[in-house]
Amino acid sequence: xxxxxxLAGFGGQGILFAGKILAYSGLxxxxxxxxxxxxxxxxxGGTCNCSVCISDDPIGSPLVVEPSILVVMxxxxxxxxxxxxxxxxxxxxxxxMVDGTVDRTDVKSFYIPATQLAQDNDLAGGANIIIxxxxxxxxxxxxxxxxxxxxxxxxxxxxxxxxxxxxKALQIGINYEG
Amino acid sequence: xxxxLMKGNEALAEAAIRAGCKCFFGYPITPQxxxxxxxxxxxxxxxxxxxxxxxxxxxxxxxLGAASTGVRAMTSSSSPGISLKxxxxxxxxxxxxxxxxxxxxxxxxxxxxxxxxxxxxxxATKALGHGDFQLLVYAPCSVQEMVDxxxxxxxxxxxxxxxxxxLADGLLGQMMEPVTFPEKKESFKDKxxxxxxxxxxxxxxxxxSLYLQPDVLENSVKARFERYEDIKAKYAEAEMYLTDxxxxxxxxxxxxxxxxxxxxxxxxxxxxxxxxIRPITLWPFPVKEYQKAAETAKLFLCTEMSMGQMIDDVKLxxxxxxxxxxxxRTGGVIPKPSExxxxxxxxxxxxx
Amino acid sequence: MAVVFEKPKSMADxxxxxxxxxxxxxxHRLVCEVIDEMGIEGDTIGICPVGCSVMAYDxxxxxxxxxxxxxxxxxxxxxKRTNPDKFVFTYQGDGDLAxxxxxxxxxxxxxxxxxxxxxxxxxxxxxxxxxxxxxxxxGQVTQTTPYGRDPKLAGYPIRVCEMLATLRGxxxxxxxxxxxxxxxxxxxxxxxxxxxxxxxxxxFSIVEVLSTCPTNWGLSPVDALKRLxxxxxxxxxxxxxxxxxAFSEKEGE
Numbered sequence: 001x002x003x004x005x006x007l008a009g010f011g012g013q014g015i016l017f018a019g020k021i022l023a024y025s026g027l028x029x030x031x032x033x034x035x036x037x038x039x040x041x042x043x044x045g046g047t048c049n050c051s052v053c054i055s056d057d058p059i060g061s062p063l064v065v066e067p068s069i070l071v072v073m074x075x076x077x078x079x080x081x082x083x084x085x086x087x088x089x090x091x092x093x094x095x096x097m098v099d100g101t102v103d104r105t106d107v108k109s110f111y112i113p114a115t116q117l118a119q120d121n122d123l124a125g126g127a128n129i130i131i132x133x134x135x136x137x138x139x140x141x142x143x144x145x146x147x148x149x150x151x152x153x154x155x156x157x158x159x160x161x162x163x164x165x166x167x168k169a170l171q172i173g174i175n176y177e178g
Numbered sequence: 179x180x181x182x183l184m185k186g187n188e189a190l191a192e193a194a195i196r197a198g199c200k201c202f203f204g205y206p207i208t209p210q211x212x213x214x215x216x217x218x219x220x221x222x223x224x225x226x227x228x229x230x231x232x233x234x235x236x237x238x239x240x241x242l243g244a245a246s247t248g249v250r251a252m253t254s255s256s257s258p259g260i261s262l263k264x265x266x267x268x269x270x271x272x273x274x275x276x277x278x279x280x281x282x283x284x285x286x287x288x289x290x291x292x293x294x295x296x297x298x299x300x301x302a303t304k305a306l307g308h309g310d311f312q313l314l315v316y317a318p319c320s321v322q323e324m325v326d327x328x329x330x331x332x333x334x335x336x337x338x339x340x341x342x343x344x345l346a347d348g349l350l351g352q353m354m355e356p357v358t359f360p361e362k363k364e365s366f367k368d369k370x371x372x373x374x375x376x377x378x379x380x381x382x383x384x385x386x387s388l389y390l391q392p393d394v395l396e397n398s399v400k401a402r403f404e405r406y407e408d409i410k411a412k413y414a415e416a417e418m419y420l421t422d423x424x425x426x427x428x429x430x431x432x433x434x435x436x437x438x439x440x441x442x443x444x445x446x447x448x449x450x451x452x453x454x455i456r457p458i459t460l461w462p463f464p465v466k467e468y469q470k471a472a473e474t475a476k477l478f479l480c481t482e483m484s485m486g487q488m489i490d491d492v493k494l495x496x497x498x499x500x501x502x503x504x505x506x507r508t509g510g511v512i513p514k515p516s517e518x519x520x521x522x523x524x525x526x527x528x529x530x
Numbered sequence: 531m532a533v534v535f536e537k538p539k540s541m542a543d544x545x546x547x548x549x550x551x552x553x554x555x556x557x558h559r560l561v562c563e564v565i566d567e568m569g570i571e572g573d574t575i576g577i578c579p580v581g582c583s584v585m586a587y588d589x590x591x592x593x594x595x596x597x598x599x600x601x602x603x604x605x606x607x608x609x610k611r612t613n614p615d616k617f618v619f620t621y622q623g624d625g626d627l628a629x630x631x632x633x634x635x636x637x638x639x640x641x642x643x644x645x646x647x648x649x650x651x652x653x654x655x656x657x658x659x660x661x662x663x664x665x666x667x668x669g670q671v672t673q674t675t676p677y678g679r680d681p682k683l684a685g686y687p688i689r690v691c692e693m694l695a696t697l698r699g700x701x702x703x704x705x706x707x708x709x710x711x712x713x714x715x716x717x718x719x720x721x722x723x724x725x726x727x728x729x730x731x732x733x734f735s736i737v738e739v740l741s742t743c744p745t746n747w748g749l750s751p752v753d754a755l756k757r758l759x760x761x762x763x764x765x766x767x768x769x770x771x772x773x774x775x776a777f778s779e780k781e782g783e
Contacts, residue, residue: 020354023183027356035183035354039209040292060440061433062353063512201612227611231604232637239601239634243608246595247575251608269598373593373609375616377572384587386596 001056003141004064008049008081009073009097014128017154018071019050021132021166024150025142026054034062047076054141069139071131073114075099092135094127110138112176118169126169133173144174181356186321186346187212189357190254190280193328195220198363199278200249201227203240205259208292209348210282213254234259238266238279245275246385248372250332254280256348257298258289260306267341268307272387274371274402276335278328279313280344282351285510293510294348294433299487302345303461310399312406314342314413315460317431321355327458329360334413336367338405345460347483349433349512409462416464417456418471420446424453426522427471429492430481431457434513438481441518450526460488468495477525478502481518483511538562540571540591547585551744551751553708554582557650558589560708560718561619564725565592574617575609577602579631581623582656600631603638606645617728619646625655628664628688635694642699642733642776646724649690652741653762660746664688667765672746687765691738695771701733703771707740707763709755716768723773733776740766 005022009015016037026033036051051064070085072078073094085091087106096113112134114127123130136147147170155163184192191213194202202221204214214230221228227244231237237253244251255263260281270277283298285291302315314334316327324346331342373383389395419439421427426445430438435456445452455471457464472478478500480489486504493502505521507513537543541562548554565571574592578584580599587594597605602620610618627635627649638645654672655661661674665687669678679687691703702724706717717739724735740762742754749757 020183023354027181027183033183033356036349037352039348039352059355059436060443061437061512061515062349062355065514201608203608229607229611232633235601236604236607236634236637239598239604240608240611242597242601243577243595243605243610244612245608246605247609247613249612251612265598266601273596373575373595374613375573375575376593379572382591382593384594384596386587386594388584388596 003054003069004067005052005054005069005071006049006064006067006081007052007071008047008077009094011046011048013048013073014125015048015073016050018128018132019052021129021147021150021154022052022054024153025146028146028149028153029142031055032057032059034059036062047074049077069135069141071135073097073127073131078102090135090139092131092138094131108138110134111178112173114173117172117176121168121172123165123169126165129166129169130173130176133170134176135173136170137174137176144170181358183354184321184357185212185352185354186324187282187351188216189321189325190328190344190346190351191216191220192359193325194252194278194332195224195226196359196362197329197332198250198366199226199252199332201229201244201251203229203231203237203244203251203253205231205234205237205255207256207259209284209351210254210256210280212351213280234262235266238263238270241277242266242270242273242275245270245277246273246372247374248369250336250366252278252280254282256282256284257286257295260298260301264301264307267313268309268311269387270341271307271311271313272309273385274339275341275385276339277341278331278335278344279341280346283345283347285508291510292348294483294512295508295510296347296432296434296483297485297487297508298345299460299482299484302343303463303491306343311402312340312461314338314340314409315345316342317345317457317460318350319432319435319456321350321353321357323458324350325357325359329363334409336369338409340405345432347433413459414462414464414466415458416467417454417458418467419454419456421453421455421471421475423451423474424471425451425476426479426525427453427455427475427477428479428481428518428522429455429457429488431460431488434481434483437513437515438518440515441522444515444519445522445526450522452522457488463491463495465495468492472496472499475500479521479525480504481513481521482506483513484508538566540565542589542591544588546589548582549745551742551754552582553741554650556708556714557648557717557739557741558586560714560721561621561648562590563718564722567722568725568729570617570725573615574619575613577606577609577618577620579620579622579626580657581626583621583623583650584657586621600626600629601634602626603631603634603643603645603647607638607641607643610643610645614644617646617725619648619725621648622650623656624649624651624653624663624665628690636697639694639734639736640697640699642701644728644731644733645735646728647734647736648721649736649738650741651690651738651766652743654743654746656743656746660743665690665766667761689766691736691771694736699734699776700736700772701727701776702735702737702773704736704773705738705740705766705768705771707758707768709740709742709758713768731777740768
């Protein structure tokens with residue numbers, strides 16, 4: 001089983017960090033994993049995406065060109081990548097940042113106002129983790145327990161307060177129905 | 179051992195520390211700057227030496243100075259910066275000094291781009307500076323293998339008193355994968371030739387690449403080439419994947435080999451007998467592995483992130499005894515497994 | 531019989547390749563005398579340039595390294611950083627130090643790299659047969675300025691000590707000459723001070739030695755010494771341009 005995941009949005013939305021949590025979640029489950037960021041001239045607010053592969057087998061190309069799961073946090077990324085998603089794949093959309101919907105019937109699309117939910121819950125910058133919660137809920141690629149371990153691994157001990165916020169954000173995403 | 183996720187560039191840096199590297203001299207260039215950033219932090223705590231030089235030229239010459247005194251020294255850069263280092267690398271080779279140079283390749287020529295590329299193959303294996311000389315060139319294809327080859331590169335560089343290169347690319351440098359590290363190396367080969375102060379206990383040592391008498395210079399170059407023969411016999415390395423019964427041998431190194439392997443797997447699922455040869459050393463080139471495969475294979479397909487550079491060595495290795503076709507993307511474009519699979523299908527028909 | 535004059539111990543007992551009348555031999559000797567007097571031969575590593583003194587590694591008995599053209603300060607940096615308790619010096623000519631190696635020179639100085647640089651300025655590229663150097667005087671005829679150096683075409687000479695004295699990392703910038711006995715004695719004092727600065731970890735020390743090149747100047751050795759006095763010293767005044775501890779807090783920035 002292989003999950004080819006593509007996360008995309010603006011720089012500063014925590015796309016790379018969300019990808020890292022995902023990759024660590026795979027690692028915690030003893031899977032093969034890879035994480036590959038897009039990189040370019042250093043610029044705040046530019047477009048940003050991140051490929052994450054989680055698999056039972058050694059990973060070939062770490063560059064995800066046909067994602068089985070797409071997470072988008074801005075409109076340009078949805079327009080750019082929605083056509084590349086495999087049939088029966090997933091598209092998870094931050095509906096507070098993205099105008100429009102997925103016009104494909106062969107993929108499973110989910111919408112969550114992650115950025116709005118982050119603001120409502122005093123979790124500034126937590127939209128990336130909220131949307132991950134939704135991803136876990138709908139795809140079941142790893143358990144919430146594994147995710148929790150991954151957060152603890154990625155967030156340094158001296159920033160334990162951040163870990164708590166991340167877990168809270170995750171729960172919001174998992175609980176969200178829509 | 180605990181597996182941790184680490185960026186390729188940072189893993190290269192940590193691997194150097196584990197291999198006993200005592201100093202690093204570098205200059206910022208994308209996509210390898212994490213190596214400098216990591217070592218500037220770690221060497222402060224480790225008691226090693228990190229220095230950001232005024233240029234790539236200065237950095238490689240600082241490596242020459244440090245290596246002259248017998249310590250393990252390293253520099254890293256990306257394609258345009260390696261061109262600047264080529265003068266110093268020639269002097270290092272001519273002075274029989276060990277060191278490790280990392281090239282996290284990006285697209286060229288000129289300023290080119292900053293996305294992954296493999297267009298420096300010729301430079302690394304044939305012409306990294308003026309004069310008759312070679313570097314050991316390792317071409318890892320995963321973050322873990324980058325760690326493993328850094329250790330090998332330092333050890334062999336010391337053993338044969340020559341520079342060694344890790345030829346990576348932007349994809350390997352930027353990606354994260356699980357990785358484990360060896361214990362830190364503490365004991366090293368003696369270097370009685372080092373210019374670190376004779377202390378009144380021996381004749382003075384001279385580190386030098388100047389020989390004004392042609393016959394003396396010829397002898398020194400010949401002696402170096404005799405060592406090269408020894409290395410060729412002992413240290414050429416390649417991964418052979420499903421090659422025993424393969425009709426089509428795909429061959430690729432580094433990041434492209436990962437893509438090619440996926441394509442080979444796709445071909446096998448379709449009943450096409452494809453296999454992969456992945457050189458791990460580019461110099462010495464794993465000639466025997468290719469020759470063995472050529473006994474049964476019908477066709478070779480060389481894939482690179484370039485316009486076709488390694489393909490020359492593949493043809494030479496098998497003495498052009500089988501057709502060698504090429505598929506490449508360049509300028510920073512990473513080929514997709516499906517593209518290479520299409521090529522395999524094309525030649526599978528053609529090979530019948 | 532009492533010995534009143536002998537070769538310094540740290541100077542190799544070989545015939546040098548320099549032209550008759552060249553002052554490199556004097557400067558080599560001064561460096562060796564200082565090394566002997568300080569008793570540091572076993573702890574010293576010298577870096578040679580490309581130029582007339584390219585083979586100086588055969589003339590010093592301490593450990594020696596031959597650098598690429600202009601790169602000696604970078605090589606010295608690599609040596610000194612990994613061997614902070616050893617003495618490291620470079621021996622460079624004007625083309626090496628002030629043309630192709632300008633960046634290495636300036637940055638070693640501004641880092642306060644704790645090394646000694648012996649800079650031999652003879653206003654010409656000697657080894658390649660007398661072409662224009664960065665220090666060639668206006669009007670000076672060389673192989674590549676056959677009508678005399680015209681600043682409108684070839685720019686102006688660089689005054690190295692004056693330039694490096696502006697840098698915080700420079701501990702000593704002093705210009706000396708070796709055309710008379712008193713000046714030779716003064717030059718030795720400057721070289722000694724540079725090595726003592728290194729011992730005391732004061733920073734980058736450069737001693738610029740005005741030198742002659744009778745062969746490429748087309749002068750007899752004696753006339754060459756006179757040219758140094760009459761033409762070079764007015765353009766390159768002797769003296770101490772900087773003398774400080776580069777890392778003292780007084781100058782704090």
